[in-house]
Amino acid sequence: MTQPPPPTTPWWRDAVVYQIYPRSFADSNADGVGDLRGIIDHLDYVADLGVDAIWLSPVMVSPQADHGYDVADYRDIDPIFGTLADMDDLITACHARGLRITLDFVPNHTSEAHPWFAAALAAGPGSPERARYHFRPGRGEEGELPPNNWRSVFGGPSWTRIIEPDGSPGEWYYHLFAPEQPDLNWQHPDVLAEFTDVLRFWLARGIDGFRMDVSDALMKDPAFPDTDDGKPVINKDDASGVHDIYRAFRRVLDEFDGDRMAVIETGADPATVALFLRPDEMNLAFNFGFTRAHWNAAEIHAAITSALAANSDVGAPTTWVTDNHDTVRSVTRYGSDLRLAGEYVPGLASGDYSGGGHSDVALGTRRHRAMALLLLALPGTAYLYNGQELGLPNVDDLPESALQDPVWLRSGHTERGRDGCRIPMPWAGQAPPFAFSATADTWLPMPANWQHLTAAAQRDDPDAMLTLYRTALALRKSQPGLGDGEVHWLESAPGVLALTVGGDTPDSRLAVVLNPNVAPAPVPAAVASWAAVLASDPDVRVGGAVAEVPGDSSVWLRP
Numbered sequence: 001m002t003q004p005p006p007p008t009t010p011w012w013r014d015a016v017v018y019q020i021y022p023r024s025f026a027d028s029n030a031d032g033v034g035d036l037r038g039i040i041d042h043l044d045y046v047a048d049l050g051v052d053a054i055w056l057s058p059v060m061v062s063p064q065a066d067h068g069y070d071v072a073d074y075r076d077i078d079p080i081f082g083t084l085a086d087m088d089d090l091i092t093a094c095h096a097r098g099l100r101i102t103l104d105f106v107p108n109h110t111s112e113a114h115p116w117f118a119a120a121l122a123a124g125p126g127s128p129e130r131a132r133y134h135f136r137p138g139r140g141e142e143g144e145l146p147p148n149n150w151r152s153v154f155g156g157p158s159w160t161r162i163i164e165p166d167g168s169p170g171e172w173y174y175h176l177f178a179p180e181q182p183d184l185n186w187q188h189p190d191v192l193a194e195f196t197d198v199l200r201f202w203l204a205r206g207i208d209g210f211r212m213d214v215s216d217a218l219m220k221d222p223a224f225p226d227t228d229d230g231k232p233v234i235n236k237d238d239a240s241g242v243h244d245i246y247r248a249f250r251r252v253l254d255e256f257d258g259d260r261m262a263v264i265e266t267g268a269d270p271a272t273v274a275l276f277l278r279p280d281e282m283n284l285a286f287n288f289g290f291t292r293a294h295w296n297a298a299e300i301h302a303a304i305t306s307a308l309a310a311n312s313d314v315g316a317p318t319t320w321v322t323d324n325h326d327t328v329r330s331v332t333r334y335g336s337d338l339r340l341a342g343e344y345v346p347g348l349a350s351g352d353y354s355g356g357g358h359s360d361v362a363l364g365t366r367r368h369r370a371m372a373l374l375l376l377a378l379p380g381t382a383y384l385y386n387g388q389e390l391g392l393p394n395v396d397d398l399p400e401s402a403l404q405d406p407v408w409l410r411s412g413h414t415e416r417g418r419d420g421c422r423i424p425m426p427w428a429g430q431a432p433p434f435a436f437s438a439t440a441d442t443w444l445p446m447p448a449n450w451q452h453l454t455a456a457a458q459r460d461d462p463d464a465m466l467t468l469y470r471t472a473l474a475l476r477k478s479q480p481g482l483g484d485g486e487v488h489w490l491e492s493a494p495g496v497l498a499l500t501v502g503g504d505t506p507d508s509r510l511a512v513v514l515n516p517n518v519a520p521a522p523v524p525a526a527v528a529s530w531a532a533v534l535a536s537d538p539d540v541r542v543g544g545a546v547a548e549v550p551g552d553s554s555v556w557l558r559p
């Protein structure tokens with residue numbers, strides 16, 4: 001028998017990747033925290049959804065000061081999530097279902113419990129062990145003041161003073177995030193050697209790729225100068241050396257067959273992001289301009305066109321994302337946005353860790369449905385965050401005693417942090433824990449009124465969010481054009497987004513019209529005769545031409 005020809009397009013260029021936040025996905029051992037066995041138990045659900053791959057937020061050994069983004073052993077699984085054998089089983093279970101599996105990779109900082117940091121504390125000032133991190137003497141007469149004025153992303157100073165082995169107050173170390181997350185010194189050769197080895201460890205086990213945490217922040221200005229606003233000086237250009245690190249990572253990925261990939265997390269502007277996507281560096285970067293865009297056509301349009309233009313210069317696809325574990329859920333965000341830029345309710349911007357405030361969840365849900373069809377049509381890769389397909393809102397009324405995010409503590413209890421988008425998944429049933437766990441004592445409490453949002457409640461409901469995602473993802477697999485080719489913008493009514501995606505022939509193209517306004521909008525003339533194949537508003541009849549697109553809704557049309 002002849003073998004089928006190898007696919008010419010690497011899988012990640014147009015994949016849909018489903019982010020699993022392991023603590024919150026499914027708990028198999030009744031401790032109230034999700035785990036790897038729980039993921040395996042629910043993998044058929046993920047495969048049925050129609051996604052191509054999963055990404056797991058960190059599951060390596062960690063004291064969980066930042067819920068896994070503080071790694072103490074990069075080559076083992078934290079016992080709260082399971083064992084390496086469970087991970088091997090999960091890899092096998094994914095591949096058996098045709099799913100790829102990617103892991104979070106955290107190179108900017110270790111946990112304070114990492115053996116390197118323990119050795120650095122023990123070894124004393126000026127030692128080679130300290131050189132792997134950023135230790136500096138303090139300012140002031142007794143060294144009692146931090147070495148500079150940089151602020152931590154999570155609030156408070158980004159320096160913490162240590163007690164030296166002899167018991168005296170000593171040097172300070174730098175942490176971009178929490179004190180439990182000391183930043184590594186990427187100018188030190190040990191660091192690259194160690195992390196390339198960690199990549200190989202997971203690639204050899206069958207991991208298909210990585211999500212690179214805070215990937216653009218590895219190179220701080222080694223002079224650590226004070227800044228006007230206390231923001232750190234992080235260098236991202238070629239001279240900084242950061243791109244040499246990603247080139248080294250690329251070479252490691254390419255040592256393995258099967259199109260192993262990496263997606264980077266960076267909030268930089270599109271041109272800077274594109275530097276990391278040059279052919280000898282990483283594959284994908286989340287388009288956070290799209291995530292941050294408010295509910296109006298101009299902002300969404302700008303986020304699409306700027307990223308497409310910058311990425312096409314380096315031949316990289318664009319990666320569309322509305323939701324993740326750091327961002328107020330978009331159902332809540334879009335329900336709080338006013339229609340004009342700058343008029344949204346403060347504290348609910350995406351990428352803002354605070355949450356809280358007023359949101360019309362029904363309106364936000366309607367808009368989220370509309371956005372889902374744009375997200376899943378645009379050419380490139382789409383990332384979904386667990387619970388997005390159920391239309392979960394952010395939970396902004398957690399009791400203060402339940403809050404877990406280090407942001408809450410570090411901000412002096414002024415910012416609630418990201419717990420509201422990390423509530424455990426409601427699978428079935430009428431009351432918490434909604435089959436997430438056998439214990440009602442889940443790591444974050446679940447709202448009592450989520451019975452209509454469970455996967456089981458939505459499964460057979462034609463109008464449910466889950467059904468919209470499943471239908472859209474099935475069409476993305478079967479219909480030409482979706483997720484592929486080039487964006488062509490169509491003339492449309494003011495404030496309406498209308499575009500086609502797909503190949504060069506009309507038959508291979510698909511139109512998306514998204515109307516973020518209140519009033520219905522006419523379907524643009526160029527595609528007025530095309531037939532609706534899917535609409536976010538359940539009242540729009542699909543199968544034939546439609547005259548108009550209702551407000552806060554979207555539609556897919558084919559010739």
Ligand code: GLC
Pocket residue numbers: 066069070106177213214265325326
């Ligand atoms: C990234 C992660 C976030 C984490 C931070 C520090 O932004 O997405 O969850 O807190 O890095 O590792």
